[in-house]
């Protein structure tokens with residue numbers, strides 16, 4: 001039914017297979033049988049993340065023994081289910097940056113299928129919130145890329161962090177993830193990597209990969225400092241960054257002066273429940289006290305209840321000129337996040353973690369590569385939610401998304417399906433004449 005569409009499951013899976021085979025051929029200089037085992041390892045990892053099932057391989061091995069068939073083969077074209085240590089060794093050795101182009105492949109498919117344009121919220125460009133996430137932490141398990149933090153009592157904490165970014169629209173549930181940037185230590189470096197440095201690398205890479213894409217970066221207070229704003233300007237990206245009074249003293253002092261001169265603008269409205277929404281803004285003020293301080297535009301938003309109780313207050317700096325016409329929209333844009341509002345992501349993050357429990361942390365790239373497969377599976381879910389009509393029908397049969405995926409997981413443990421569509425078809429209308437023998 002939907003097998004032929006560019007944004008269907010099969011085509012996404014094919015595009016991953018093509019990249020993985022390319023990596024095996026060019027990067028790893030492997031041929032024949034070894035190439036297959038690399039494909040099988042990567043697609044098995046993707047399948048585990050896609051179905052959010054860390055024991056998927058075990059169940060499919062059982063099906064294979066019983067019936068000489070299994071769903072990893074039919075749905076993901078895995079020829080031979082890899083052994084656990086084989087899967088770990090192969091994925092550990094893949095240089096992570098070689099997997100990043102898969103994100104662009106999905107992105108281009110969305111672009112060509114006219115599915116990106118509906119995500120545009122501001123005229124200035126696509127909203128792209130960026131944010132650091134820790135996805136691994138331990139006091140014993142570690143690898144050379146681990147970030148380290150020593151404590152007075154002698155213990156060391158090892159962790160992996162990543163700078164994540166997804167295109168969002170404040171009124172859409174789905175998001176479009178871009179390839180994330182690892183926050184990690186590189187070989188021989190004594191200095192710990194940090195979120196801001198990863199942020200700057202991310203901006204450069206995204207600009208290289210998407211030279212013409214109009215982007216509005218949103219981020220928290222950590223990023224609203226001169227070096228990062230200069231990196232944004234260099235990469236011709238717009239921004240809406242939280243700016244707190246505690247970290248922007250000079251900026252907030254100017255506000256008071258300007259307010260005295262009556263240069264501040266104010267807009268207020270009252271909602272049905274009586275809460276007052278107050279917007280205040282000033283254009284062209286200095287970010288800080290430096291001689292070379294960039295000029296920024298500033299806006300603030302507060303919600304006031306019961307006459308004088310401020311129940312919400314936040315403030316931002318932006319390069320976009322703030323007016324009475326766009327200030328409400330800018331506040332919405334500044335508040336839109338991708339991580340917190342997305343119920344799925346935490347499950348997926350945990351799944352990456354569970355996979356790591358089964359397969360280990362690795363010596364090179366295993367931990368981050370598992371994270372990448374997790375995010376790719378999440379990306380596939382986003383596209384399928386947007387574009388797969390059969391998915392939408394099947395999903396509507398269940399009130400909770402968790403229950404829907406639970407059903408898929410259980411079903412593929414016992415029945416073999418030719419393809420994704422026949423699995424969904426089964427879930428939509430299960431045969432009524434099944435009886436245990």
Ligand SMILES: [Zn+2]
Pocket residue numbers: 142143144145146147158159160361367
């Ligand atoms: Zn590590």
